Structure formats: structure tokens, C-alpha cells
Amino acid sequence: MGVTHTATREALLRRQGLVFVAPGAATASERHLQAIELELAQLGYVISVRLRQRLATLTPEELAPHPRLVAGALAAQFGGNVPYTPLFRRFPEDVPKDTRDVYLHKVLCHFLQTEGQPCVFCRRVGTTHVLSPCLHVVCDHCFDGANYSACPVCEHHVDRSSPFFKPGLFLARSLPKEKVRFKLLDLGEDLPAAARELFESFCARTQVMSPVDATDLGAIVDDFAEQVLAWLPDKIAVRENVARIFGALLRKCNAPATFAMAQAHLATATDVLRTLAVYSGADPSLQGATVKRLVARPKEGAAEPSGLAARIEKIFAGGRRLPKAETVSVPIHAYRFKVGPLRRPLRRALLAHLEAMHPDGLVEDMLRHRSYWQWVGKFLHPHEFAEQFPQVARAFAVVRKKAPDGTPAPRFIGFHAAIEAAARAGDAPAMIEKLRQRPGELGRRFDHALRIAGADAAAQDVVISAFVAAAPRLANPLLLTLHGHLPTRGRPAAVRLFWPKGQVAKGVSAPDVRPTLAPQAIAAAGQVVERELLRRLADKPKFATCVLDEGLRDVIVPFNERTASRAAVSLSRGTKVALPAGEVVRLFLHWCQPEVGDSTDIDLSVAFYDEQWAYVGVCSYYQLRFDGADKRPIAQSSGDLRDAPYPDGAAEFVDVHRERARAQGIRYAVMVVNNYAGMPFSKLERAWAGMMLRTDLGGRQFDVRKVELKFDLQGENGVFMPLVLDVAESTMHWLDVYTTGEFEFNNVETSNKAITKICPEMIGYFASGARISMYELALLHAAARGQRVVVRGPDGLRGFERGADESAEAFLRRLRAGEGASPAELPAAEGAPVFAALLHGDVELPAGSVCYALFRERVIAPIAASDLLT
Structure with missing residues (x-):
């Protein structure tokens, strides 16, 4: 019987080091087991006693699929699933010392060397070879064919059957003699339960999932399909994650039934658009994509180009007119995606859901992504249902800037425009009055509002009071961002870094010209943030012992994943x-x-x-x-x-x-x-x-x-x-x-x-403390959830005991200062579960422990850094 749910198995193997093997009724040979152990050792892994014992119960036929899947997935994770043959086959030996001399030989060989003639360098006859398909003529005396893996002249791959390449060139090299820190693999018992737990952790994320998380989420949905519907929680914190989850489900499950369940989670038009993007195989970040568009260059004598045609002229001719018409492929950044099949029942369900939203909120939200909605509207056909869904028809008219009859759409002033108007007027109370409607936006604009308030004490009080009231409704990642950001605002930063939304990080910097914030405002807001974080973490399961690595001081809490x-x-x-x-x-x-x-x-x-x-x-x-x-x-x-x-x-x-x-x-x-x-x-x-x-x-x-x-x-x-x-x-x-x-x-x-x-x-930016470390986040967890904290640092182990009446705030201050420490030992592996946050998971923890480890090593089923933000 073959291995099922392969993609989910691979995800759990990569993330948690778990191998799921059903018990058998046979006895595998020791030779088979040793072969598996040897293969995994060559990848840097060892198997636990429990896993070995389970594998020993399988027949050779039952055993065969497991090592193939495990070795293949682990090799791919670290790049060991492809050949690595560099240009200089004997690297790091025999790398030419003089690059200019090598370049000169290449150039002269390219232009002067001809087939059947003496070598232009050594003048030998019969030592040259014509390589295919590049047709360069190379001398096996001047270029060492035992060292090159490609053409020495153009450095492109060629037919390696040429006599130029010496025998034995591509024989496998031996495994290096290295000291290896092996990683542990353990037995997983219940695949559906582990898959559900991982799926639920994705739903609980309080920030956008990373590309790896998004791929693993898709694997679970593909493997378990309708079963996943029963795993859905009542609330999914991040809207982009909502789109990833339900977009994947719409592709795999019955679309109308799935959308019926999705409605409770799709609060805005952008939620619907993102879900539709994922359903269509596009990215939910809605950042557009570069596409190639065929455009005809203008003929000679044609009218002066304008718009896109003028841009084509500039790109391809430096602004000069081009002599004749010609079709060219031009990269265009387009805000659209190839829309997946929208059958009539699904279209009606989408339009009905949009119709139920607040009319002005619907329009404002659609205007945020006008180009996308203009494109999607061609597939939704909202005006076919204008009588049934009039608010949707109105919103599309505003987005398109005209109604179907050609009349201009009414002018619309939205939420963000009102805030910007108040900011330009220097009216912080008016800004705050509008921001109270959206606590998350208030948290993100808190610094800006304080700057608008300036030295006006009354305006500052309004801003701070509003922030205090909004704090319980702010997301954990936002609170943690403020936790790191606020203490740095008492002085100008060396430089400001911005992280534009997109598919890759392109940091943008600028001088810091912001006015600094008043010390009392920083202190008041900072206390609110810390108190709120500790209150939330205190609601999580408690642990008698927490183990923390000081090495996490330099590991940044994930952001913009x-x-x-x-x-x-x-x-x-x-x-x-x-x-x-x-x-x-x-x-x-x-x-x-x-x-x-x-x-x-x-x-x-x-x-x-x-x-x-x-x-x-x-x-x-x-x-x-x-x-x-x-x-x-x-x-x-x-x-x-x-x-x-x-x-x-x-x-x-x-x-x-x-x-x-x-x-x-x-x-x-x-x-x-x-x-x-x-x-x-x-x-x-x-x-x-x-x-x-x-x-x-x-x-x-x-x-x-x-x-x-x-x-x-x-x-x-x-x-x-x-x-x-x-x-x-x-x-x-x-x-x-x-x-x-x-x-x-x-x-x-x-x-x-x-x-x-x-x-x-x-x-410099990250050294400034503007982004908090995983150690600071672990301290917050330990102070709120632990009775005893063991800190592992370069000087050994230090223990801290919480006092009988010591508050989380007081315990946190003492942990930061290192006060009241005593020598300590790591908890015994057979003891009570612990909470651990480690740089290297090189310790054996008691069963039932919760552990984050940057480098997994011996820790089985660690949680992700993002799980500590929930």
C-alpha cells in the first residue's frame, strides 16, 4: 500500500521532524534498517528509538515508500536533491590565480582559434577540439579538460562526450570528513490530528503567513479537502490568511457550500477580492504582477505618440521616433489576475455578500483596489443583477467612474481622505475622532497622531486616551511593533526604513525628520502596551518552568513575513x-x-x-x-x-x-x-x-x-x-x-x-531595537506564564523564581535586569512539561513541552515563531 497524504507528510516532516508510519505485523531485516539509517545520516539526520521500532514492524514492500519520501523531502529542504557541478570541477583546488590571464585566453581563443590549425597559444597540433553546440575550438593542453565542466571559452554547458573532457571527470567525489550535528527524526502517531493542529495554527496566525506557511496550508487543504471544513475556527485573525484558507478550499471543495461558510469571515470587499484571487491561483497581497504586452511601434510619418505609445518610444529608442511599425513585447505592471471559473451560483453568492455590506464602506473599500475591481467586474457582470443588488451596482459605477448609461458617478469621500484632511489641518482631535471607528488604524497611526498634536497637552491627552481605550482591540503583532518602536522615539533615528507591501523585500530608507515624542507620552503608551501584552499571555497555559536562550537576543521577531x-x-x-x-x-x-x-x-x-x-x-x-x-x-x-x-x-x-x-x-x-x-x-x-x-x-x-x-x-x-x-x-x-x-x-x-x-x-536599524527580539518576546511569555525561569547564556544557567505576590510586570523587570538569579539546571527529560524558547534545540525536553527553536536539532514538533505572537 502506497503512502497517502504525501504533501502533508512532507510538511510535518520538514517543520516538526515527524515521520508517520502505521504499525505493521512483520519484522524488517536489520540490514534494511541500517541502510535507512545510513542514508539519513548522509543527510545529517538520525532516527529515534521509537521510530526505528515502528519501522521494524514493516515488510520490505511496506517499508520501501517511507525512506524514499523522507530522504527525498529532507534532501530537497536543504538543497541536496540536485547535482552540483561547478565550472572548475576540482574546486577549491586548481582555481586560476590570474583572472585577467584567463579572460585573455578566452577572448583570443574565441576570435583566433580555428579548427584543424595549431593552437594559437602552445602551437601544438592535434590538441584542439570543437565543442558542441557553441563551436568553440579549445586546446586540451592549454585548458585542463579534467578541471572544466563546461566550455572554457563561453562558459556555457556543452556536449560532455567530447574528448576534451578527460575520463573520470564526472565521477562522484567522496563525502567530506566533517563534524556533523545531527538532527533527530521521531515517530508521528496520528497524521490527521497533526495536520489539524498545524492547520489550526495557521488559522490562529496574527500576521500574514510566510510563503512556506502558505504552501503547507495548501498541501493540507489538497490532501484533506472537505475534512478541513470541520476544522475551521469561529475566527481567523488576519484577513489575508482568510483569503488563503478559503481560496484554497474553494478550489478543492464544493464552491457554493464553501463560500457559504466563508461568508462569516469575509468582512470587507477586499476580503472577497483576495479570496477570489487565491481561488484563481493568484496572490492575495494584490500587488499586481509584471506581464508582457504586445504593442505595435508606430510607422514613420505617423502622428506623435502619446500615453503608452510614447512610453514605448522612450524605452526602445531613447525617445527618438522609430522608422517602421514593429510589434514589441513590453513589460507592464498590471493590477489584475486571470480569474478562475465563476459559475452563476457562485457569482450570485459573491454579489449577494457584497450587497449586505455597508454601502459607503463597500464603495470605499473597492476604491482601494480600483483597477482590480474594474477587471473583476467584467467577470461578475454586476449590472445584470442591478435590480437585485443595487448597492453593488452603485459601487461598481463609482469604481468605473460612470454608470452603465454613461452618466458620471457621484463623487465619494472616504475614511482615509477625512483622516488625511484632519492631519493636513493639524487637528489631532478630529483625526482621533475618526480613527476611533477603527482601532487597528488608530494603533498604526498613533505615532503620527502624537506628532500632529505636537506640544498641545490637551491634544496629546486626547490621543493617548483614545489609544488606551483601543489597546485591548489591537492585534498582538501591532502591540509588539509598538513595544519596540516607542522606546526609540525619544531621539531621532539614524535612518528610517520602510517596507513597502509586495512579494519581495525592497527596503526604502529616508532621513528621520520626524519630531521626537514627549517622554511622558512614550512612557504612558509603553506601559499600556506592556500591560496589555502580559494580560493576554497570562490567559495561555501556565508552566512551572520556562527555559530561555540568551542567544535569541539577536533573533528578530518576524514581521512582514x-x-x-x-x-x-x-x-x-x-x-x-x-x-x-x-x-x-x-x-x-x-x-x-x-x-x-x-x-x-x-x-x-x-x-x-x-x-x-x-x-x-x-x-x-x-x-x-x-x-x-x-x-x-x-x-x-x-x-x-x-x-x-x-x-x-x-x-x-x-x-x-x-x-x-x-x-x-x-x-x-x-x-x-x-x-x-x-x-x-x-x-x-x-x-x-x-x-x-x-x-x-x-x-x-x-x-x-x-x-x-x-x-x-x-x-x-x-x-x-x-x-x-x-x-x-x-x-x-x-x-x-x-x-x-x-x-x-x-x-x-x-x-x-x-x-x-x-x-x-x-x-544599524535592527541594532537600534526598533524591532524587538525573540528573547524579549520569550521574556514576556515567561513573566506571564511561568513560575520559574531558567536562562541559558554564555556564563551558564541562571534560575529566577517568581515571588509569592510578584506581579507579571515586576517579574518581567527583574528578568530583564537579571536580579535575584541563582545557579540552575535544565529540567529533567522525564519531568513536567516546560515552555522553552531556544536558539539551538539541542536539549531533550519533557513530553508535552512547548518549544520554539530556531535550529530544531533534537527538539521534536517545535512551534513556529509566529505561534508566539498569537
Whole structure:
């Protein structure tokens, strides 16, 4: 019998380390079990005694599907499911020291080398070979065919059966001799129950789900279909998550029946639009998409172009008139999606739901996404039902700026326009009077309202009083944002960072010209926020013991997860992680073009900077080695591959020797992934990058056991800066930010201005405390829910006991200050359940414990960081 619910099994395996195996009535051979253990060990995993005992009850036929599924899913999670063959096959050995000399040989070979003639360099006869399909003629004496995996001249993949490529070139390399920290896999007993628990945790999210969460939600819905309807809670906190859940259900289940259940959760027109987007296979963020539109260039002598035609002229001819008509493909950012099938019963249900909304609220909400509604209206046909649904017909008339009979639509002034008018007039009380209607908006505009109030004490009191009244209705993520934000507002920030809504993070910065807030306003609001957070957390299950890692001080509470890169380890943007000394950082890149797609060249580079962010050097395709004064490589590249044909793709590596870099006065090493030419990241069959920590640089270039980070490349932008290595502090800063770049000729040189602006600004922003850490969030949980708190830090274990009459606020202050600590031990594995928040889940916790662990390791079924926000 085959394995069912495969996608859900893989999700629970990746997230929680659980393998679901039904008990059998046979006895598996020891040889089979050892083979499974060996295969998993090569991926960096070990199985628990319970899991091994369960596998031992299966016949060979029953056993076979499980290791295939487990090994395949775990290999894919960390990028070990594809071949990694760099240009220089023997990397890190035999990388040319002089990149300019290599380039000169390429150029002269390209232009001068001909078939059947002596080599232009060594003058030997009979040593040249014509490679297919590029037709470059290469000499096997001047270019080492045992070291190259592609054409040495153009660096494109070619037919490897050519005699140029020496025998044995593609034999597998041995597994490196590394010290490995293995991750534990355990037995899962009840797959539907585990799936339901995970589904309910997605519903309870208080912020937008990450791409990984959204994919796993879809897997559960696809696997369990109608069963999921019984798992739906009465309330789903985040509207975009509502859309993801019900949009997925509409695709899988009976549409009218599912929509009937969805109605209770769709409070606004935007909720309906987002759900319709997910149902249609589009993204619910409603940020539009880049599409190609065919446009005819104007003929010579035609009238001066205007509008879109004028833009075409500017793009393709620098503003000059073009001589003849020609159809061109132009990228257009369109606010629409391909609408899924809308049968008449579903259309009527959608229109009826919209009709039941407040008329003015409906119009205002639809105007927020006017372009989308203009497009969707073509499929809903609202004016066919104008008599039955008159308010919907009116709203569409306003959106379209005219009624079906051509008469102009009435002018409409909405909620946000009234707030902006009050702000421009400097009338904070009027602003607040309007904002009281929407507590969430009041919380988001609280800082703005205080600035509008200025030094007017009466106006400040109105703002603060309104905020105090609204606090119980504010979402946890908003309260936590204010918890970090407010203490920083007593002084100007070094720089302001903005995070525009979208599919990838493109941080926008500006000088901080905001007036600072009054100390009494900061203190009053801060106390309200902290008290409200502690009150809510106190309603959660209590624990006798809480275990916290001080290493979480540098791990940022997740925010804006919509734009987070899909990653094997869920690092939140701005997180800083300590790296062990001595190990070489090996960065890797893999990408693959679609089976039918354009040739795409993606480059992996590392740029080096000193303490003041002055540029020091680079290791990239145009400088394969970056050497120190002692001529030893600080960094070296595995070479530049300029295409990635389906199905194997292409790979590049860069080794960074941190100790040597620090000795040369280097402070920062920035990983940069550039889309040099070809398709954007999002259009590729697959594309990812990551980081290994290596001691043994021999053997396989890619060792999945030593992968610390693996993250997908996404979006339309050409330059991606995932991380910065601080070689002086031996830390890694996770930035996960894209910057606008063209799809041609991107490299570190052309991106240097963006690098030296974005990286220091982001590092400084997160160091300022504007975003709170997971340690601070864990302290809030411990102070509200725990009786005893054990803190694990560099100096060992410290214990804190709550006093008999000690309030959560007082206990929290003492935990922050470290007052009243005594030596402590970790709780015994057979003891009562604990609450734990760990950097490395390298401890065995009692059964029934609740644990967040950034790096899972031995912890089974950890919760996600987002679960601590609910």
C-alpha cells in the first residue's frame, strides 16, 4: 500500500521532524534498517528509538515508500536533491590565480582559434577540439579538460562526450570528513490530528503567513479537502490568511457550500477580492504582477505618440521616433489576475455578500483596489443583477467612474481622505475622532497622531486616551511593533526604513525628520502596551518552568513575513547569528532554466568592506580569487557558469576564509546574487542559494549535512543581498533584501552604491531595537506564564523564581535586569512539561513541552515563531 497524504507528510516532516508510519505485523531485516539509517545520516539526520521500532514492524514492500519520501523531502529542504557541478570541477583546488590571464585566453581563443590549425597559444597540433553546440575550438593542453565542466571559452554547458573532457571527470567525489550535528527524526502517531493542529495554527496566525506557511496550508487543504471544513475556527485573525484558507478550499471543495461558510469571515470587499484571487491561483497581497504586452511601434510619418505609445518610444529608442511599425513585447505592471471559473451560483453568492455590506464602506473599500475591481467586474457582470443588488451596482459605477448609461458617478469621500484632511489641518482631535471607528488604524497611526498634536497637552491627552481605550482591540503583532518602536522615539533615528507591501523585500530608507515624542507620552503608551501584552499571555497555559536562550537576543521577531524568502531555517529579517570560529563559509548558488526558456546567467559574488564600509575587494566571475597580502586566498570562486539547462541546472560556490579576511583589516563580507542576464528569478524552474560551514574543503563541494542556510531566490529584481558576514565579530546578519536592478550586466561593481547604502542602514536599524527580539518576546511569555525561569547564556544557567505576590510586570523587570538569579539546571527529560524558547534545540525536553527553536536539532514538533505572537 502506497503512502497517502504525501504533501502533508512532507510538511510535518520538514517543520516538526515527524515521520508517520502505521504499525505493521512483520519484522524488517536489520540490514534494511541500517541502510535507512545510513542514508539519513548522509543527510545529517538520525532516527529515534521509537521510530526505528515502528519501522521494524514493516515488510520490505511496506517499508520501501517511507525512506524514499523522507530522504527525498529532507534532501530537497536543504538543497541536496540536485547535482552540483561547478565550472572548475576540482574546486577549491586548481582555481586560476590570474583572472585577467584567463579572460585573455578566452577572448583570443574565441576570435583566433580555428579548427584543424595549431593552437594559437602552445602551437601544438592535434590538441584542439570543437565543442558542441557553441563551436568553440579549445586546446586540451592549454585548458585542463579534467578541471572544466563546461566550455572554457563561453562558459556555457556543452556536449560532455567530447574528448576534451578527460575520463573520470564526472565521477562522484567522496563525502567530506566533517563534524556533523545531527538532527533527530521521531515517530508521528496520528497524521490527521497533526495536520489539524498545524492547520489550526495557521488559522490562529496574527500576521500574514510566510510563503512556506502558505504552501503547507495548501498541501493540507489538497490532501484533506472537505475534512478541513470541520476544522475551521469561529475566527481567523488576519484577513489575508482568510483569503488563503478559503481560496484554497474553494478550489478543492464544493464552491457554493464553501463560500457559504466563508461568508462569516469575509468582512470587507477586499476580503472577497483576495479570496477570489487565491481561488484563481493568484496572490492575495494584490500587488499586481509584471506581464508582457504586445504593442505595435508606430510607422514613420505617423502622428506623435502619446500615453503608452510614447512610453514605448522612450524605452526602445531613447525617445527618438522609430522608422517602421514593429510589434514589441513590453513589460507592464498590471493590477489584475486571470480569474478562475465563476459559475452563476457562485457569482450570485459573491454579489449577494457584497450587497449586505455597508454601502459607503463597500464603495470605499473597492476604491482601494480600483483597477482590480474594474477587471473583476467584467467577470461578475454586476449590472445584470442591478435590480437585485443595487448597492453593488452603485459601487461598481463609482469604481468605473460612470454608470452603465454613461452618466458620471457621484463623487465619494472616504475614511482615509477625512483622516488625511484632519492631519493636513493639524487637528489631532478630529483625526482621533475618526480613527476611533477603527482601532487597528488608530494603533498604526498613533505615532503620527502624537506628532500632529505636537506640544498641545490637551491634544496629546486626547490621543493617548483614545489609544488606551483601543489597546485591548489591537492585534498582538501591532502591540509588539509598538513595544519596540516607542522606546526609540525619544531621539531621532539614524535612518528610517520602510517596507513597502509586495512579494519581495525592497527596503526604502529616508532621513528621520520626524519630531521626537514627549517622554511622558512614550512612557504612558509603553506601559499600556506592556500591560496589555502580559494580560493576554497570562490567559495561555501556565508552566512551572520556562527555559530561555540568551542567544535569541539577536533573533528578530518576524514581521512582514509575506516577503520572507522560502528558507529551510525560518530566519526573520534583521536576525544576527553567531558563527563558530575556524570554519570556512562556503556560499552556494543553484539555478535551473525551464525546459523551454531563455538562457539565464546568475552570478554569485562576495564583496568585501572595511569598518567604515569602504570597498576593499571582490570575489566574483571577474575576479576568481581575492588574495591577501600573504598571497593566500581570502576568497575564491568555483567559476562562472553562464547558463543552467534543464534538468540539471548549474551551480557556483565561493569560499570565504574569515580568519584571513580579519587579518587583512576586512570587517564585512556581503553575499550578492546578481541576475546578470536572462530570466528573472521568479520565472526559473528553480533557484536557490545558501551557506555551509566547512572544515574539510575536499570531497564533495556540496555537503547537505553542513548546510546552515538554504533560501529560494524570488521576485523580479536583479540584485539580491541575502546576508552579511561580520568577520570581526564572527556573526552573520540576515538581510533578505532585493534592490532594483536591470536584467542585464548586474555585478558588484554596478551594485556597489546600493550595497554600501542598504547594508549598513539595515544593520544599524535592527541594532537600534526598533524591532524587538525573540528573547524579549520569550521574556514576556515567561513573566506571564511561568513560575520559574531558567536562562541559558554564555556564563551558564541562571534560575529566577517568581515571588509569592510578584506581579507579571515586576517579574518581567527583574528578568530583564537579571536580579535575584541563582545557579540552575535544565529540567529533567522525564519531568513536567516546560515552555522553552531556544536558539539551538539541542536539549531533550519533557513530553508535552512547548518549544520554539530556531535550529530544531533534537527538539521534536517545535512551534513556529509566529505561534508566539498569537
